[in-house]
Amino acid sequence: QxxxxxDPGPLSVPEGAIVSxxxxxxxxxxxxxxxxRQYSRKGPELLMYTYxxxxxxxGRFTAQVDKSSKYISLFIRxxxxxxxxxxxxxxEAAGNKLTFGGGTRVLVKP
Amino acid sequence: xxxxxxTPRNRIxxxxxxxxxxxxxxxxxxxxxxxxxxxxxxLRLIYYSFDVKDINKGEISDGYSVSRQAQAKFSLSLESAxxxxxxxxxxxxxxxxxxxxxxxxxxxxxxxxxx
Numbered sequence: 001q002x003x004x005x006x007d008p009g010p011l012s013v014p015e016g017a018i019v020s021x022x023x024x025x026x027x028x029x030x031x032x033x034x035x036x037r038q039y040s041r042k043g044p045e046l047l048m049y050t051y052x053x054x055x056x057x058x059g060r061f062t063a064q065v066d067k068s069s070k071y072i073s074l075f076i077r078x079x080x081x082x083x084x085x086x087x088x089x090x091x092e093a094a095g096n097k098l099t100f101g102g103g104t105r106v107l108v109k110p
Numbered sequence: 111x112x113x114x115x116x117t118p119r120n121r122i123x124x125x126x127x128x129x130x131x132x133x134x135x136x137x138x139x140x141x142x143x144x145x146x147x148x149x150x151x152x153l154r155l156i157y158y159s160f161d162v163k164d165i166n167k168g169e170i171s172d173g174y175s176v177s178r179q180a181q182a183k184f185s186l187s188l189e190s191a192x193x194x195x196x197x198x199x200x201x202x203x204x205x206x207x208x209x210x211x212x213x214x215x216x217x218x219x220x221x222x223x224x225x
Contacts, residue, residue: 006152034213036216041219041221042218042219043114043200043202043216043217043218043219044153044200044216045216046213046214046215049213088152097155097158097168098214100152100153101152102151102152103152
């Protein structure tokens, strides 16, 4: 079993819909949780990070962490075609290396 | 200009050849990484370096070697390339002093095809 599980998709939604992405993990030592966005043929770029449990909002993006369930989510409101990309979750135990999920491909149709 | 620059961006090489991928960064970060990305397998860590004198193996280091020539430069070598090393390779950096966990910043990637 992988340490971080993420559905590969693709997830196809109409423009304006809410995109819901999630990852599950098995390592209870993870404390930092991040979401990266990767456009085709580009490097991943950091979208959001969260420390420990709770919610964090940044514009149209909301990240949630539920450490008791070992489950993290990313929501994208009012999705745009420019949100079409692969979204990767990543996690870190303090002072350690990041562990990435496999990524979910998202397609927002006009 | 990109903060993390990889060269070459694309390379086709033959089986058995030696190939080097180079990475330089202007972010002033002390930590550097090499990742490999394959469809369905996500990002896998090959090697990482927490400072100039520090080199560590990642989860898939076999068949690869690295050199940290300076704080800003970290190169990846395939001593004898084989077809299953065909992949997209990313260099990345992070700052040990940041408070937001080990946030990693990626380069644009190097497409390597071994034929």
